[in-house]
Amino acid sequence: MRKVSIFSVFFILTFLATSLLSPQPSPLVRYVNKTNTTCRGHAPCYSTIQAAIDAVQPGDTIRIQAGTYKESVLIQGKNNLPQSSEEDRIFIEAAPAAHAGKVKILGDKRHKCTSAGDAVQLSSSHFITLRGLTIKSTGSHAIRLNNGTKKNTAIHIERNRIFSTGPGTCGGGIVMGKGNAEIVLVNNLIYGTGQEGVSFSQGVGGPHYIASNTIRGNGRSGIQIGKGQEVWLLNNVITGNGTDPKSAAKNGFGVKRKAPTKKGQPEQALLLNNLICGNASGEFQGPILDGMDKDNLTPTGTEGPGVSASPDCQLANVVYTNVNGLDGLPNTADDDFTLATSSPAIDRGADLRLFDLGVTTAELEADYFTEGVRPQDGDSSGMAEFDIGAVEKLGGGGGGACTPGATRGCYDGPAGTAGVGVCHAGTQTCSANHTFGPCLGEVVPSTEVCNNQDDDCDGQVDDGLGQTTCGVGACQRTVNNCANGLSQTCTPGTPAPQEICGNNSDDDCNGIVDDPGVCNPAVPPDPSTVASPIDRSVATTLGAATQFLYTGNDPIQTGVAPGTIEPQRAAVLRGKVLDKTNTPLSGVVINILDHPEFGQTLSRADGMFDLAVNGGGPLTVRYAKTGFLPAQRQMEVPWQDYVMLSHVILVHLDAQVTAIDLTALSIQVARSSVMTDSDGARQTTLLFLPGTTATMQLPDNSTPPLSMLHVRATEYTVGSNGPNAMPGDLPPTSFYTYAVEYSVDEAVAAGAVTVSFNQPIIQYNENFMDFPVGIDIPSGAYDTVNGQWVASTTGRIIKILSLSSGMANLDLDGSGQPATDPQYATFGITVAERQTLATLYTAGQSLWRVPIIHFSSWDSNWGWGPPPNAGPPSGPPPQCDT
Numbered sequence: 001m002r003k004v005s006i007f008s009v010f011f012i013l014t015f016l017a018t019s020l021l022s023p024q025p026s027p028l029v030r031y032v033n034k035t036n037t038t039c040r041g042h043a044p045c046y047s048t049i050q051a052a053i054d055a056v057q058p059g060d061t062i063r064i065q066a067g068t069y070k071e072s073v074l075i076q077g078k079n080n081l082p083q084s085s086e087e088d089r090i091f092i093e094a095a096p097a098a099h100a101g102k103v104k105i106l107g108d109k110r111h112k113c114t115s116a117g118d119a120v121q122l123s124s125s126h127f128i129t130l131r132g133l134t135i136k137s138t139g140s141h142a143i144r145l146n147n148g149t150k151k152n153t154a155i156h157i158e159r160n161r162i163f164s165t166g167p168g169t170c171g172g173g174i175v176m177g178k179g180n181a182e183i184v185l186v187n188n189l190i191y192g193t194g195q196e197g198v199s200f201s202q203g204v205g206g207p208h209y210i211a212s213n214t215i216r217g218n219g220r221s222g223i224q225i226g227k228g229q230e231v232w233l234l235n236n237v238i239t240g241n242g243t244d245p246k247s248a249a250k251n252g253f254g255v256k257r258k259a260p261t262k263k264g265q266p267e268q269a270l271l272l273n274n275l276i277c278g279n280a281s282g283e284f285q286g287p288i289l290d291g292m293d294k295d296n297l298t299p300t301g302t303e304g305p306g307v308s309a310s311p312d313c314q315l316a317n318v319v320y321t322n323v324n325g326l327d328g329l330p331n332t333a334d335d336d337f338t339l340a341t342s343s344p345a346i347d348r349g350a351d352l353r354l355f356d357l358g359v360t361t362a363e364l365e366a367d368y369f370t371e372g373v374r375p376q377d378g379d380s381s382g383m384a385e386f387d388i389g390a391v392e393k394l395g396g397g398g399g400g401a402c403t404p405g406a407t408r409g410c411y412d413g414p415a416g417t418a419g420v421g422v423c424h425a426g427t428q429t430c431s432a433n434h435t436f437g438p439c440l441g442e443v444v445p446s447t448e449v450c451n452n453q454d455d456d457c458d459g460q461v462d463d464g465l466g467q468t469t470c471g472v473g474a475c476q477r478t479v480n481n482c483a484n485g486l487s488q489t490c491t492p493g494t495p496a497p498q499e500i501c502g503n504n505s506d507d508d509c510n511g512i513v514d515d516p517g518v519c520n521p522a523v524p525p526d527p528s529t530v531a532s533p534i535d536r537s538v539a540t541t542l543g544a545a546t547q548f549l550y551t552g553n554d555p556i557q558t559g560v561a562p563g564t565i566e567p568q569r570a571a572v573l574r575g576k577v578l579d580k581t582n583t584p585l586s587g588v589v590i591n592i593l594d595h596p597e598f599g600q601t602l603s604r605a606d607g608m609f610d611l612a613v614n615g616g617g618p619l620t621v622r623y624a625k626t627g628f629l630p631a632q633r634q635m636e637v638p639w640q641d642y643v644m645l646s647h648v649i650l651v652h653l654d655a656q657v658t659a660i661d662l663t664a665l666s667i668q669v670a671r672s673s674v675m676t677d678s679d680g681a682r683q684t685t686l687l688f689l690p691g692t693t694a695t696m697q698l699p700d701n702s703t704p705p706l707s708m709l710h711v712r713a714t715e716y717t718v719g720s721n722g723p724n725a726m727p728g729d730l731p732p733t734s735f736y737t738y739a740v741e742y743s744v745d746e747a748v749a750a751g752a753v754t755v756s757f758n759q760p761i762i763q764y765n766e767n768f769m770d771f772p773v774g775i776d777i778p779s780g781a782y783d784t785v786n787g788q789w790v791a792s793t794t795g796r797i798i799k800i801l802s803l804s805s806g807m808a809n810l811d812l813d814g815s816g817q818p819a820t821d822p823q824y825a826t827f828g829i830t831v832a833e834r835q836t837l838a839t840l841y842t843a844g845q846s847l848w849r850v851p852i853i854h855f856s857s858w859d860s861n862w863g864w865g866p867p868p869n870a871g872p873p874s875g876p877p878p879q880c881d882t
Contacts, residue, residue, distance in 0.1 A: 107138030147177020178203020206230030239339025242280025278314030421454025452485025473506025501627030557598025774814025795850030
């Protein structure tokens with residue numbers, strides 16, 4: 001167990017931050033990708049939708065790349081200033097290549113019937129557009145617009161697929177509270193929700209525009225309008241709602257409206273060109289229809305003003321081609337709401353471009369799948385007209401003759417692929433014989449090839465082209481067959497100059513892991529079995545008795561020149577070498593620093609060794625074995641005596657290795673294995689900043705550069721035998737705390753003394769000793785050339801207070817307050833470093849931060865005794881017993 005002095009007095013420093021007014025930045029496109037940290041080469045990049053929303057500014061666009069996002073999103077207080085306008089609109093959308101189901105948001109099903117279970121919640125926000133999302137599996141609603149003081153304005157919800165949201169007892173599709181105004185729902189698919197597809201709470205609100213949506217098969221009513229809400233329903237298909245048998249008898253209507261007064265005010269609900277058929281409790285309930293409504297279709301047309309009959313429209317196959325999709329199951333992601341050939345919804349919609357709905361013409365000319373497809377001449381009348389519902393029927397469906405010269409859009413590819421990737425609709429022209437000709441200019445899905453395009457129109461560029469693996473051992477490489485539109489060639493890595501033992505790797509790439517010939521050399525015998533006989537009739541000096549160690553044809557100690565060991569000064573060093581499991585280590589090379597004349601010996605099978613030297617002063621013993629970290633120990637050696645050294649533990653190189661490319665333009669991270677003992681768990685993390693260069697110093701003092709590093713961080717100070725594993729003896733003023741070796745495989749294989757950098761590498765480590773935030777960390781490195789510790793730049797205990805805008809907010813002085821920009825600058829902490837910390841740690845984590853200027857053995861060891869500002873203990877002085 002480590003014992004370190006703890007400060008008895010802490011000073012809390014408070015800094016006042018001054019914020020300066022600055023011009024608003026230009027609008028940004030912010031990207032979200034939960035699996036690709038660079039958002040496929042785009043920036044700024046966020047791993048969650050919520051992080052991007054927290055950072056978004058007026059006029060920005062959040063572009064969400066393909067993936068499934070399990071999060072409950074809160075959009076709060078955006079564009080919530082008196083001067084906010086349409087120019088500040090924030091777009092939150094699926095990336096164009098990921099439209100039609102590739103961006104999925106799954107709400108939290110654990111929070112049933114509360115706002116915490118919503119997938120998306122808007123509060124006190126204005127001029128927001130949600131576009132191209134697929135929302136399912138929520139604990140409550142798919143989208144909630146809060147009410148009262150949290151009301152929203154000018155929210156546009158476009159081209160989303162919302163299904164299977166909310167349990168039957170609560171929750172559903174989209175719910176709007178009172179006070180919201182100018183809400184637009186256009187080109188959405190809303191089906192299979194637990195309760196209403198769209199619901200307006202009681203209270204004054206609106207006007208709201210519900211246009212060109214397909215609302216089908218929801219548990220209760222398709223649309224429910226509360227008292228006081230003004231709602232326009234235009235070109236909607238509302239069919240088959242009221243599927244919940246417990247509620248269908250009173251709540252399964254196509255459109256249900258609660259009366260605002262006893263007489264009702266139906267003029268607050270305007271219905272134009274809607275197809276409302278086959279809903280379980282009836283098509284309408286409440287004061288809805290009046291003389292302002294027109295061209296709505298129901299099975300009988302008997303419900304009131306503005307309604308006409310469309311026989312059999314209650315049958316799904318009359319309205320839709322294949323509503324349950326390829327899997328044949330309702331309420332799944334492939335449900336297909338393409339209109340049947342003779343659907344009553346074809347060419348029966350109003351021209352929404354004639355209404356001032358607050359959205360652009362382009363949004364009205366789009367359908368759920370594709371931009372710019374409305375209106376089509378779906379019934380071959382020679383006139384392009386809007387269909388009812390979220391999906392415009394492409395191509396003729398009525399069988400009638402066309403007008404020569406008339407044109408219409410066409411597309412023969414699978415549903416949902418038009419407008420995705422390279423795929424797009426074409427054009428047909430009516431010929432002189434009154435029939436449409438071939439579809440010209442369309443592009444349908446084809447086999448994916450490596451060209452930086454989405455050829456199969458599935459929302460992914462150059463996907464499914466596979467990988468190639470080449471090489472063996474540490475030289476094995478795997479490359480994507482395609483990258484950035486270019487075909488890739490697999491090239492094996494470069495073999496290490498020699499095998500690194502003990503890392504369970506084939507470093508020299510010869511197909512053999514930890515070569516026995518390199519890693520397990522022949523070890524010397526026990527000296528007692530080969531020692532020269534002693535003549536006990538005469539006095540024998542230690543020098544004479546032990547000269548057999550380094551003389552003869554096959555000596556135990558090699559490399560000792562004749563006459564080196566002086567008889568009167570002869571001494572023998574004895575010791576034992578173990579690994580971290582206390583298992584004896586054989587084959588360890590033992591020699592003396594700066595004394596090559598003494599040669600070297602090897603540890604035996606029992607870990608023991610004997611090394612003859614000249615006594616009369618201090619000597620530094622060096623221990624080295626391939627695959628392990630070296631160690632040094634200093635010992636005062638007398639003449640004519642045996643000196644017993646303490647056991648030494650050699651530590652295996654950490655198995656975790658990270659490839660670092662110093663030519664990269666972003667911060668790179670290398671992490672060690674997680675170490676755990678009685679003091680807690682910790683993991684060394686190294687940050688390599690862009691622009692870092694490295695050189696390794698070889699024994700001949702040459703300094704070749706390194707651009708690709710394979711980095712390891714190996715802790716010495718783990719477990720009860722950690723003190724015996726230290727790289728060298730600690731100075732008398734330091735106490736054993738924490739030491740770690742930073743190494744580069746390429747430098748180890750080349751026999752380099754050290755690796756140096758042009759700028760510090762930043763080391764982070766969990767504050768497993770619970771030191772106070774804001775104190776300095778003494779830091780030093782062991783110099784193996786001179787056999788001594790050398791002081792270096794101090795580090796600092798810091799704490800992550802919170803995460804916001806994709807960055808960590810840090811306490812650097814123990815004040816409990818976020819650091820100011822000048823403080824960050826003092827420590828050289830950049831925005832990029834804070835962004836990296838936000839991806840590695842959580843709020844509340846305290847850390848050791850130490851700048852590392854070169855790679856060797858680094859030590860963070862506090863001194864003995866109290867700090868300089870400590871006072872004497874309280875109370876009377878001690879009394880002596882008499």
